Amino acid sequence: MKNLFIVGNWKANKTESEALIWLEEFQKRLEGEKIDLKHKEVIICPPFFLLPLMKKIIKQRVLPIRLGAQDISQFGTGSYTGEISASLLYDYIDFCIVGHSERRRYFNEDDEILNKKVGMVVGSNKIPIFCVENAEKPIPKEVKIVAYEPVFAIDSGSPDTPENAQAIAAEITRKNSTEVLYGGSVNSKNVAGFTQKENIHGVLVGKASLDSAEFLSIVKNA
Ligand code: PGA
Numbered sequence: 001m002k003n004l005f006i007v008g009n010w011k012a013n014k015t016e017s018e019a020l021i022w023l024e025e026f027q028k029r030l031e032g033e034k035i036d037l038k039h040k041e042v043i044i045c046p047p048f049f050l051l052p053l054m055k056k057i058i059k060q061r062v063l064p065i066r067l068g069a070q071d072i073s074q075f076g077t078g079s080y081t082g083e084i085s086a087s088l089l090y091d092y093i094d095f096c097i098v099g100h101s102e103r104r105r106y107f108n109e110d111d112e113i114l115n116k117k118v119g120m121v122v123g124s125n126k127i128p129i130f131c132v133e134n135a136e137k138p139i140p141k142e143v144k145i146v147a148y149e150p151v152f153a154i155d156s157g158s159p160d161t162p163e164n165a166q167a168i169a170a171e172i173t174r175k176n177s178t179e180v181l182y183g184g185s186v187n188s189k190n191v192a193g194f195t196q197k198e199n200i201h202g203v204l205v206g207k208a209s210l211d212s213a214e215f216l217s218i219v220k221n222a
Pocket of ligand 1: 009155157183186204208
């Protein structure tokens with residue numbers, strides 16, 4: 001049985017109190033429904049400011065959640081106003097999303113910047129989850145986990161087909177020797193169609209990860 005990564009990308013959502021409620025509900029449901037997480041790695045990528053609080057709660061309550069960042073600075077620590085560098089994130093995360101299509105589109109992140117960001121993540125011994133919209137996009141050689149996220153499927157309610165996602169995942173794996181996740185309008189009803197495919201090793205979930213019950217159903221059905 002393959003191991004699956006179930007990654008929740010909260011994007012620019014959730015206040016501190018909303019995050020606490022999410023964790024509370026997640027824990028209650030997880031215990032109530034006795035979901036088997038043996039082959040599943042649950043990762044949440046909240047906004048930066050929530051990382052210390054979530055880390056503390058996850059540790060206190062021994063929750064089976066690992067944390068990731070949604071982005072990282074291409075620069076090191078120092079005079080870079082507004083940036084969050086790898087060493088500032090070090091204590092809180094195991095993973096970091098790099099190259100999400102929203103970063104590429106709204107913040108003009110190009111291949112050169114994304115290469116530097118991957119370097120920052122890997123340089124601090126964390127794991128990049130590198131997003132691409134097709135099998136042609138360049139992937140830095142240090143990357144081991146790729147998320148295939150076609151732009152049309154993100155936040156649209158219209159996911160790719162599992163068959164097409166499988167074909168693209170296989171091509172990405174063949175070219176780059178990486179594991180591939182699928183992302184774009186994943187929910188609890190369609191997740192199994194993707195995770196049952198040979199070359200798909202998990203999912204990157206945006207909107208549906210904001211609701212703890214729906215996210216846990218995704219984890220359960222994956
Ligand atoms: P979505 O977002 O699940 O809301 O489509 C996925 C993503 O952007 O990572």
